[in-house]
Amino acid sequence: MIRLLLALLCTVGLAAGDAAAIPDLPKAIDGAPVLHQGRVKPLAVAAREIILGITGREGLPKDAGMDLRPAAVVASMLADGGRWRGVHLLPVAFAPARELLGLDDDHRWLSVDEAASYRPRFVALDQRRARERDSGVLDPMSPAEAAVLELGDRWALAEEILAGGGLHLLPLVDGPASADWLVASATAAAPWAGEVQAARGDRRRILDLWLTPAEVRSGAGLTGWPGAPRLAPATAWLDSLRTGQGADAATAVWAETLYAAAAGRAEVQHQLGIWDDRQATADLIAVEMAYYQWRPFTWSWVIAAGALVAAAFALRAGAGPAARRWAWWLLLAAAVAAALGLAARTVIGGMGAVTNLYETLVFVGFVCALLGLVFGWKGSPLYLVAGATGATLCALIGDAIPPEQGRALGPLMPVLRNRFWLWTHVKIIVASYAAFLLAWVIGNIVLVRAWRQRRPVAAAEAQICYRCIQVGLVLLIAGTLLGGAWAAESWGRFWGWDPKEVFALVAILVYLIPLHLRYAGVVGPTGIAAWSVLGFLSVVMSWYGVNFLLGAGLHAYAFGSGGQQIVLPLCALQVLWTAWLLAQVPKKTSSAAP
């Protein structure tokens, strides 16, 4: 027992010793610009994505035995990778994966060195994945194998970062002189020589070459490079990350160096006729830092939740105008917060901020708030309740979904890099989801109200649902047709029955049916309310299901996985609940429409 305790103390002491050896670097380094995933971004943002890629979470796991923020961790990894090889960073949470690797149940985290011993397995699984991707021959992996492959990917990323790679510091083309030098040095024994040769003197093809921290340190192949004076500030910054000494000043100098290099690169781009508005500047970095620091979407749902409470009070019989005013102004504040977040993401990413599930979620939340504000200005407080519910729910889900589903601003596939179509087709379609979401909330509320008051849904209540469906339909139809125009411009056909297109059409048809049946007197107010609720399932399928459940079609950029265990049971529950409510709500004797 004493021996066990001693061993435990030694382990704790080692972990504490490791942590003590790694300096907690000043906050100033968080805003240091680095190139990561094709975009210059603050080190804090890149680090968060890197740590997420390695550990599967946004910070270090407890097993790592230290508490450092991501920027400090990645800075330390870049400066002195050897320190991190024995730290437990890589998760093996899935029991069958542990079994496959011969690990016992207590072994839920691996260090980079431990994971390296499984390299042959990682390589074999990676080859299987590559074979399936390249040949198209199905070779499904077991869940355990898939988990081991995921571990392999995390390990590979960790190895890359610890070896001084994974992100970049300086563009090789940092001005016309560097471009000339690079073209002339095509035969140099430099890491990029192959790519320079392949470019055959075309300067446009060498603009994407940047130096990693390891390349900056080694200086291999950089003899005579006109940008060589920039190496000293970069090296000094890396050195300051190792010791923590003078990191503030070194970061400031480094940032100026990178912005100057980026300006030089932009000059070459202009000479070549390439217009690029994504040039790294201090302002862009500041916007991104502010965005991550202030978390506008979190504020948005918190405020919207307040608006929801106020709006709920406003719904009560005999409520005064104050609750309604509070609800409206709070909802406005939530909308403003969401608008600021969307604006920041648009500025940072350069596109329309509707490029993945996360961004569509927060955009729908924003539009819900807007619709609630517009219709709730003089209309029923139900609009305010629905708008606030939508704004709260969407931003809250956005905060709750795994970060890899798009909270980070990732690069887009080439066909999507078109602001016009993102701002028209995608935003209009996604805005329609907001209108249908409002109809869904209101439908649920009025059905429950009718059930509690033992009466059919009132015509005026159904009219509110109907209004939301109308708005949603015109947006969805317009957005879908604009999508046809985009498809005609980029894929060569207006309509190709792609699953995403099909389910947009399904949603249109689903909402058109009750509108037609309403005129025939088949569907009354209660039916309209129920259809508002159940019709939203078609939107869920179009929005989430096509990309996360079906995973087929040309809209492959939005594919993902996960959430089925939550979304599908909720959908089933909604159907059962609505069916039960319909059975309980008294039938309307008259078929008069509202």
Next chain:
Amino acid sequence: MTADADRFRSSLDRTGGGPWWLRLFGWFSSLYLAASLLATLTVVITVATWYEKHYGREAVAIHIYQAPWFDALFLLLAVNVLGAALVRWPWKRRHAGFVTVHAGLLMLIAGFWTSGHDRLDGMLRTEPGKEASEIFLRQDEIRFTWNGRRPATPPVVDTLAYAGMPSFPRYLAAPLAPLEPMGIHRLARPLVLADDGPSGLRLRLTGVCVNGAPELGWEAAAEGVPRIRFRLEAMLPGAGGFQPQDDRWIDPVAADGFGLGPLHVSTSRVQDPSLVAAFADRAPVSASDGVLAIAWNGATATVPLAADRLPFTVDLGGRRIELTALYRRAGMSADGGGLVDRPDGPENPVLTFRSATVAGGPGQDGAVMARQHLTAAPGMPEILWRHPLQDRATPGQQGQDLHLLAGPDGVLTARWRSHARGTQGVERIAPGEGSLALTPADAPMQLKARLWWVPTAAPVPVPIPMKPERLDSATRWFELEATAGGRTGRAWVPRDAFARVDIPGGEPVLVNIQRAKVDLRERFGFAVRLEDYLQGKDPGTGRPASYTSRVTILPKAGAPTTHTIIMNEPLTHDGVWLFQTSPVPVLDDQGRPTGVDGMAFTAATDPGLVLKYLGSTVLVFGILLMYWLRRPRSGAASP
């Protein structure tokens, strides 16, 4: 009953008292039909999406979206939309939105109708600096030559329509009766590709496999040749189970052995049942040069053999066989009836013999290698030689040997031996599947052979499970049946290869199946030359960010012009749109990558595009108009 519904019913009443065709028109214009059509369409396209997930884009297009019944659904919708507007005649101001919406819908449907299913939509593959004008389509073109004649227009087949994908009703019934996995599909009604009458050639497509492996496999048939499918599985220390290592078809007559790591596999076939018994004998092979089992005229002799005892004479059933010499020469190999030196071949001891009748008739020379008889002359004895070295690549006593002997009774005898551990086994395998544990249970690496023995086999494609969207990466096979002069021959022919269909006793049909093409120069009067392309990348990554191509349009008449095509910014020329896609590897004549990348463009025409754009605009405008017109009465108005 709502006021809307009243008004709606009254609109139907206009046709209610009229002649039958007017009443029928009223029914076709009804709101009930509209709602039913919308519901039907919803169900159909929802199911179609799952169909696409399982069978791919092209299959769903053929079986659903381009099927006549789906067109009929839209035609009915168009009639309904038109009728719904017409029955409200004379239109009033409040109808403006409704009529505009329906006019927009009709324009959209007309746009799709104008585009039709035959609009050009294919892939133009270009190479830097070279002219290109061939647009590759979904269909396949079957080119063939017989007796020096070829059709002026080769038949074009929409192969996926015959590939065995389920029809829509069959797919709907899948929960009740599970669907077969995709594989070889034989046409219930073969497709006639050519029929020159009784004196000429009749060529029919009888089977299709769109997800085939590059090489043919075999299936049991009434007539055919013997084949063994051999699959080696190994379990390494610490691994959870057996993993497949090799999977191949073996011809037991022609194969002269092959090595798979520690295992060497050899095969042979004998006609005399007594030789099978001698082969299966568990007695260890002599440590010298092995054992000969010789059969002749119903009698069998088993002779231990040693080089120092040669020459050696066996009298057998009225025949004397004199064994004369044993050669041990690395690289000696059998080639038909003779011996050849093969520098890279395995060591192959060879025994020569002279066979003559006991009465002293003329003798015949022959030779036998390990289970290969090199003289096929009639009247020679059948000899089976079990040699300790067999025909292993290395003479060291390591690893495993597996010998497969096809006997005259359709039974396969497998005999295996571990040289390192001295263990061995024998098993007889009836036609069908068998499994052999080749290694002792305590061996560090376990080897298992799975065998499918087919005494009479015919070649067939081997289906492989493919991702539906990558079906085109598999080898597409066509079973063709050629009949001429009352005789019929069949063969499986792959796409993109030169092949033949043999007709017994007749001239073969030479076949070359390729993806169907449209030539831009012939149909539209121009070709395209790729000058250069640029693949922009995200800085610091190899990930593509943009594609830009510079192409020159080469018209039949007129000066060439150079243009830039960018993603989302296509080029239009003479009604043909060229859309930027992504780089593709340039292949040589054998289909192998040359290391050079070209650029692929989608080439499309769409004569209905203007109508689609117009219809879209009118539709959206109509909806807004409808909302606006109904606004004052808060939805109380009827359309």
